Amino acid sequence: MWGWFAYLWFKPIPVPYHYQLIAEGDSQKFSQMDLVGWPELKLGQYKVKANDIDKPIAEFIVARQDDEPPVLMYWKNSTNEVLYNFDRKPSELSALAAAIIKHAPQDALILSWWDTSRQIKLLTGRDTLFTSHLNEPLMVPLPWLEQSQAIRAYENEFWGSKVDPKEHEQFKRFSQALAAPAEEGAKQLRKLIGSNREAYIIVHVTDLYKVGVMYPDRIGVAYQNFPMTGNMHGMINQMKVQVKENNFNTYTLQSILDRMKSGHFF
Numbered sequence: 001m002w003g004w005f006a007y008l009w010f011k012p013i014p015v016p017y018h019y020q021l022i023a024e025g026d027s028q029k030f031s032q033m034d035l036v037g038w039p040e041l042k043l044g045q046y047k048v049k050a051n052d053i054d055k056p057i058a059e060f061i062v063a064r065q066d067d068e069p070p071v072l073m074y075w076k077n078s079t080n081e082v083l084y085n086f087d088r089k090p091s092e093l094s095a096l097a098a099a100i101i102k103h104a105p106q107d108a109l110i111l112s113w114w115d116t117s118r119q120i121k122l123l124t125g126r127d128t129l130f131t132s133h134l135n136e137p138l139m140v141p142l143p144w145l146e147q148s149q150a151i152r153a154y155e156n157e158f159w160g161s162k163v164d165p166k167e168h169e170q171f172k173r174f175s176q177a178l179a180a181p182a183e184e185g186a187k188q189l190r191k192l193i194g195s196n197r198e199a200y201i202i203v204h205v206t207d208l209y210k211v212g213v214m215y216p217d218r219i220g221v222a223y224q225n226f227p228m229t230g231n232m233h234g235m236i237n238q239m240k241v242q243v244k245e246n247n248f249n250t251y252t253l254q255s256i257l258d259r260m261k262s263g264h265f266f
Helices: 002-010 090-103 114-124 142-159 165-179 182-193 205-214 232-246
Strands: 017-025 042-050 058-064 071-077 109-112 199-202 222-227 251-257 260-265
Touching: 071 090, 071 114, 090 114, 109 114, 109 182, 165 182, 165 205, 182 199, 205 251, 205 260, 222 232, 232 251, 232 260
Parallel strands: 109 199
Antiparallel strands: 017 042, 042 058, 058 071, 222 260, 251 260
16 A cells, blocks of 8 residues: 555646647648748648647647747637637737837837747747746646646646746746836836836736736736627627626726737736
């Protein structure tokens, strides 16, 4: 019995899912990504397969340049749980990259969440404060929490993540600045930059949700997906009901698909 207990204690807990490559190609093959301006990128499409579930629970697309580690470019969740990342429209990213190339000076520093930072660096070549796949916060369904260590190990291996502890500390300071009152947060960001260098901060609405996950004592967050029925006034009324019933302060809408909107409540 003691031998069996020791085996179970030291046996690694398996990760509850795996990534399956289903297609590769360039930006022309993946035209839905709106990356025709970056023909040199190598793209790969993956399915997320959970153990004992036949249908994929999510799918995503990565981009690589030469032999560099993959960068997450697109994520589509097929469940009702918060699953690792949030869906976004691919056109948002290409429009953002084009705006940075046009308006931000070549020597400017870009401050953004670590996943957006990696996308910007890949598409624009601009200097970003974060360059690694940091896995913060780790957003997984509640039944998977006890497997968090195995999940982090799997993610680090897949994304080729070898993070400098200094970068983790910088990201902690960055996220804390986003959770602070505006004037105080701006001072914290300037101190984080460490100079009078021109810098631009980019915040996506889903970043605010992640800040709430990391610092629930500072910002309360919730979200819900709503199908588009053609009646925008009806959707707005639904939002107002949610705000009133749950004592939220405000909300904002995120466009995911033409037929789907996501409501973020704060």
